[in-house]
Amino acid sequence: MTTRKMIASGIALAMTAAMMLSACSPQESSAPSTDATGDTCDPNLELVLWRPGDVSATPIKNAIERFNQTSQCGTVLFEEVPSDTIDEKLRMTLGTDQGPDMFVSHGGAHLWEQASDPKTIYQPASTEVADSFWPWAERLTTLDGVNYGIPSSGTEPIMLFYNKKILEENGLQPPKTYDDLLAAVDVLSKTDKIPIVICNQAWVLLMLWEWLVDRIGGEQLWESCVQGEWKSCWENPAMLEATQKIVELKAHGAFADNWASVDYGAGGSEPLMTTGKGAFYLMGSWGYTSMLTADPDYVKENIGFIKMPEVTGGTGNPTNVIGNPTRSVIITNKAKLSLAQEFTKELTSDQFVKDAITGGQVPTNKNAVDFANLSETPEFTEFLLKTIGEANYFTQSWDVGVTSLGSTVEPEMERVLLGEITAEEFVAAALTMDPNA
Amino acid sequence: MSNLVAALTSARKKARAGRSRQAALGPSVMWALPAVVVYALFALIPILVVVVISFMDWDGVRPPKFVGLANWANLPNIAFLGGSVQIMLILLVCSILVQLPIGLLMGVWAAGPQRNRAVFCTIFFLPMVLSGVAISIVWRQIMDANFGIPGQFSAIFGGNGNVLGSMEGAIMVLLAIGAWGSAPFFGLIFQGAAKGIPQMLYDAAAIDGAGRFRRFFSITLPQLKATIVMAVIFMVVGGLTGFETIMIVTEGGPARKTLTTPLLMYYTAFRDYHLGTGSVIAVLLILAAGGIAVLFAKYSGFDKMESDLEGM
Structure with a gap:
């Protein structure tokens, strides 16, 4: 008998709960109405x-x-x-x-x-x-x-950050062209400053190529790589010229010898800029926010920013932007x-x-x-x-546009900057790495 | 009513007979069920799925297609597979050479009667309670060329702090992190095993005039043989499958110089989304780890279950 009683009271309890729940829920829920456009409105x-x-x-x-x-x-x-x-x-x-x-x-x-x-x-x-x-x-x-x-x-476009104080001390102006930048590197490499800060993240190195390939070969060149015309894209002389310019920067002492042990971000590359050790830093706009967090006063006073310099003789539109649109x-x-x-x-x-x-x-x-x-x-x-x-074109960062660069082209880019392969060897290697093949 | 009593009695009798038969056969297989279920769910079934995927072309999004042996036939063309095996073996052999002696000495020392032991053990074993991913992130920062330890050392000793920039340097760092993080674990195992060595062996040797080193090499080491074999199997299997430290600290860099096979598998499957090819590499790793463990156990006599205390 007790069991039956318990079941009965259980049912009663459940019914009460269900009634209370339905009473609590809004009345509208029972019937979705129709709005002005004839769409049901729930x-x-x-x-x-x-x-x-x-x-x-x-x-x-x-x-x-x-x-x-x-x-x-x-x-x-x-x-x-x-x-x-x-x-x-x-x-x-x-x-x-x-x-x-x-x-x-x-x-x-x-x-x-x-x-x-x-x-x-x-x-x-x-x-x-x-x-x-x-x-x-x-x-x-x-x-x-x-x-x-x-x-x-x-x-979040990529731009060139620079340390105003270091440039001033060395009688330099923010570079408008690649040649200006190279000339600045020649001056700065004789000081104890790092001319261009890079770090051991492949996507940071990728930015060097993104910049030079766009300025030398124009925005359509990389787009053709993304569209699947990998071979004709890498056979374009602009790809080799861009790589040669990076080798040239390295030869002129633009990058610190220990760049491969420099971490990205707040523990590695950014403090080099905010403690006055590095002169230039090619980075997305988020880099500014991040440096600002580390040392707002120093950054507001000393860190300048310019568009990526143009390359004299290049066919790229100098208003072009690269990054995360x-x-x-x-x-x-x-x-x-x-x-x-x-x-x-x-x-x-x-x-x-x-x-x-x-x-x-x-x-x-x-x-x-x-x-x-x-x-x-x-x-x-x-x-x-x-x-x-005023941007004529906004190219998406290469690694976001092509998903498998990390396993193919990026390690070869590291090798160029480590001085292990030449520009020609790099382009030849990249040619064989068609992600669509 | 009497029927019920009779039925119950016969059931009880049957159960008792079953129990005595069971006692003769040893414990029921059912005792192993929880372990078998967990192992099947989290090891056997995933391994089988990986084997199946290795015969498929799959990008993780579109429906997978069976391609027969195509992925396996493409094995020689997987970029950097040979190189990654080489790097993995270098790391594996070096980490055994580093971790085994450290773990062994740490364990044997910790098994001793010293009074300050507890304090030091706590310090040594601290890395074991930390998350591997978290300590890897910390190590990455510590190894920064300008603001980490190499940067500070170069201020004193010269050099440019470029430790992670070369293959040798990066491997040394990975070995050091491995030793710091894993050697205490083996220390703990060796401590337990060393504590089990009967004191009378040492007393007898001391009476015979054996010194500290003689006692270590003639008693401690032989008595720990089975434990050493087990530790080495752990290290080999761990070395063939572990990758989180490498992935976080060096990301396989610089320029693939620390790209081991497990990392290559991960990148192939989950960065390039070639899940078929990634699974081929995974199956190879499973076979290698399993095969090496079995061979090692067989040829070291580990599987014979012999005691080192026979005759005592």
Whole structure:
């Protein structure tokens, strides 16, 4: 009898709980209504957005919060996925139920490679929203004429940082051309300073090539490598000339003998600049933020920045920029498109631009220049906005554009800088390393 | 009611008979089940999956395609496979030569009666409780040419602090990290084994006039033979599979000079997304590690389960 009693009371308890739960949940949930466009409107709909959760995520997190407060038909949930695992996670889940509704991507090769069928797995971005951003931002998220991305992060071009004090002490001006830089190296290599700071990360060395190949051969040269014309691309004399210039810099003593033991970042390459040991540093714009954190006063006073110098006689447009153009929100086929597109409108708001600039980023919104004075380092922000505003072309960093460089070309680049192989040997080796073969 | 009692009694009788039969056969195989299940889930099944993938062309995204023996036929063309094996063997042999003597001496010393032993043991064994990845990141910073230890030493002794910039230097650093991190583990094993050596052997030898070195080489070392063999197997298998320290400290650099086979496997499979080729390398490593361990156990007499205390 007791057992029966227990079962009865258990059922009663469960029923009460169910009734209480249903009473607590919003009334709207029972019947999705239809909005003005004839679309069903479900306020409980939640779109999941994946993105690494570093400090640069603040503007988009705030945008999500604003959107969720006003949205009548569903919300967006920010899910933090660390940057070193997001590619793997996307590869595993895109096109399945476990995947996100939206995610943030660098665009380019990774974006097209990580989905089995990008054209059905990604949904097009709103053209109206995309028009609020610099046109080159779209290129890396466009496949066969359809754009799938809305920029959501600051742009990160590569530039040449220099130590004003060291240049001044040696009677040097910031270099406008490669020859100016070489002349400065000749002067600086006779002092106890390191003329050009590099470190043992292959992608940092890659920047030397990216700069010289663009300035000598023009932006289309590397694009042809990315497009699969590997052989004709590396047979172009500009590839050899760029490598010869790096060998020339090395021969003139541009790099420290111990560069291969210099770590990247806050424990290695950056302190060389912020303690006045190094004169030049070719690095992405994030390097400035990072150096600024280490020693704000020294950096504001002594660290200058210029565009990558041009090469006399080169065919590249000197306004060209290389680096990470932006990181864009991509909508997947899991998401309700109208809601996701509605959310991306929030990324064009003035508040989004303000949040980004006060957080030290340079957003790719066309109206960003109106808010440059909000930056803690307005001079740097204005320089960046001017650089990207007048850019003829924005090449994506090579290692982001071609995924297998790390196993092929990069070790050979290290060997060039270690003095183990010549420029000719390097180009000959690279020719055999077609990632598409 | 009586039926029930009869049934219960016969069941009990059967169980008792079963138990006595069981006692004759030794413990039931069922006792091994938890270990077998865990081993199958986390070792056997993944290994089988890797073997299957080694016959596939797969980039991790598009559906995998069976390509038969194509990946295996392509084995001679895998870039730098031979070089990586060479580097792995150099590291392996050198790390045994470094870690074995240090671990052995540390263990034998720690087994002794010294009063300050506990303090030193705590210090020596500290690296064992730290995460391998975390200490590798710290070591990377420590080895920086300008702001790390080499930089500070070059200020005193000259040189340019370029320790990680050459193959010899980078390998020395990896050996030092390995010795610092792993030798205490072997020390612990040797300590346990050395404590098990009967004191009367040493007393007898001392009466016969054997000195400290004679006692070490004639009693301690032979008594630790089985433990040494086991430690070497650990080191070999660990050397053939371990890679996180190399991946973090040198990333296989400079210019592939410390790119070992496990690292090559990882880069091939998870950076270039050639999971088929990566799996071929993984299968080779499994075969090599397993094969070497079996051969070593066989030819060292480790598998005979003989005691070193026979006749005592």
